[in-house]
Amino acid sequence: MHTRRDTRLPADRPDIRLIVTDMDGTLLDADGNVPAGLWPLLDELRGRGIVFSPASGRQYATLAHLFEGVDAGMVYIAENGALVVRDGVELSSDPLDPAVSARLVTRVRQLAEQGGDVGVVVCGKHSAYTERGDEAFLAEVRKYYRAHRLVDDATAVDDEIIKVAVLDFGGAEGSAPALAEFSDTHQVVVSGEHWIDVMNRTADKGAAVRRLQRQMGIGPEQTMAFGDYLNDLEMLDAADWSFAMANAHPEILGRARHTAPAHTDDGVLRTIKDVLGL
Structure with a gap:
């Protein structure tokens, strides 16, 4: 666990390899839609070798429908981390008794x-x-x-x-x-x-991110994560570049290292561009 240390972004561009974002209240706009600006950004990230990962309590089928046709190489962290899928292949799951x-x-x-x-x-x-x-x-x-x-x-x-x-x-x-x-x-x-x-108890977004980091051979210092609600806490802990949305639950605001603009203000997209210098 870590607490927010500094809300300022450094001048040096970090070597980000993985970007993980919650959906509702974080990436999605006020109407629950994927912001239009994400589509060209996904191409840019893919060209830089950066994996984009929606992490949500939503089921895999719902996430895959939202990104249908543009999800090559994308990792879906579905069901709050209990199921992780990439290019149609299950990477991990944690079934209930x-x-x-x-x-x-x-x-x-x-x-x-x-x-x-x-x-x-x-x-x-x-x-x-x-x-x-x-x-x-x-x-x-x-x-x-x-x-x-x-x-x-x-x-x-x-x-x-x-x-x-x-x-x-x-x-x-x-x-x-x-x-x-x-x-x-x-x-x-x-x-x-x-x-x-x-x-x-072993299933959460943070555990899913850490497994993915091991599979990718990267660390928290190469990971960005965005969240707004209590089920995002462990995910934020797994990333050195952790961002609470301005509209986040108070506990999230106290846990993340940085703050991003609200989801109603394209906070995820704006922050990715700022950090990566796009």
Whole structure:
């Protein structure tokens, strides 16, 4: 762990080999779209031998759709680090015990029976699965899980489960304590205003970045990372060039070494250009 030491950028250009960025509240604009300026920047980065890596709680299918046709050499860190894919090939994954997934589904069912406006998304390698089928819930699910199926029993899906996500319309930070029984053995991460992700303790964006660094033969000093929310903490720790967005959660602002302009102000793109001198 490190804390922010200096928000000023040095005059010397660093030898960056890997750029990792969160999506929602970080790279994506206020409307949830990839900024148009990223497309020519990707060509520039590829020409310089720099790997670009979207790192998100979103599933791989959703990320791959966003960058379809322009993702040669790109590394997708999906499901908050539980699945990493490059050029269609899985680099790493960290599956959940099916019994744990089933216990989580049962717990969320209980919360719903007690009056909570909640729903569960069981995240497999091939699809996401949900038992709740009302349009308000599915509209939120579609934003992050392009491949999703409505099932009668989410404890009995035929897939390798890598994460369980809970959507709470009442606010994720308030409902996270209801999942405290899992926090001794697993990660229970508030990944957005209404989302909680539960994964293996060994699965997070930071662990995925460190594995990728080893595979690439690079270190934190050659890595840039951008984030805005609590599920980005470990990822920022894995990069010497760590940037909190100006709109970030206070804990992120206190953890990153540098600050970037807000996601509504093209903060990721502007910072990459400034640091690399583009």
